[in-house]
Amino acid sequence: MSMTLLAAIYLISDGWLTMVWEKDATKLSFLLMFIFGVMSTWCGYKTWKLSRFLDNGQTENYLVEKIEHLMEVGWFTSDLCLSIGMMGTVIGFIMMLSGFTNINTQDVSTVQNLIKNLGVGMSTALYTTLIGLGCSTLLKIQYFNLSQAIDKARK
Numbered sequence: 001m002s003m004t005l006l007a008a009i010y011l012i013s014d015g016w017l018t019m020v021w022e023k024d025a026t027k028l029s030f031l032l033m034f035i036f037g038v039m040s041t042w043c044g045y046k047t048w049k050l051s052r053f054l055d056n057g058q059t060e061n062y063l064v065e066k067i068e069h070l071m072e073v074g075w076f077t078s079d080l081c082l083s084i085g086m087m088g089t090v091i092g093f094i095m096m097l098s099g100f101t102n103i104n105t106q107d108v109s110t111v112q113n114l115i116k117n118l119g120v121g122m123s124t125a126l127y128t129t130l131i132g133l134g135c136s137t138l139l140k141i142q143y144f145n146l147s148q149a150i151d152k153a154r155k
Contacts, residue, residue, distance in 0.1 A: 023123035028088040036135035078139035085132015096121025
């Protein structure tokens with residue numbers, strides 16, 4: 001969790017988020033980052049709670065079972081991040097290819113607009129894919145660690 005926070009601070013200070021805001025026409029990247037932030041915080045809280053439970057030597061299984069049951073939401077969300085990222089890819093390609101409908105190769109301004117549409121569509125596709133894959137992967141790592149802690153608590 002702290003590494004994620006440090007990475008977010010670095011990306012903000014480096015201007016990366018501003019660049020993504022300008023390049024992603026759909027803003028799905030920010031939806032993905034929001035979902036990731038909420039679910040990462042939730043997973044961190046559940047991991048901390050389980051750790052306190054184990055450190056205190058408690059043996060009741062109700063908390064472990066409750067966390068294990070709710071953990072499915074995290075696995076679903078990690079797959080949802082992939083799906084949203086892929087939707088952004090498709091939307092970006094649609095945006096990119098929509099410029100070919102009204103092209104007049106004799107008119108320089110239509111060719112310039114086509115090149116602009118190609119760039120906006122491609123950047124939208126690539127940024128949403130990258131952020132969707134990254135958020136999904138990081139969530140899966142966190143929920144895998146939580147799953148390992150649950151397995152340890154059951155022993």
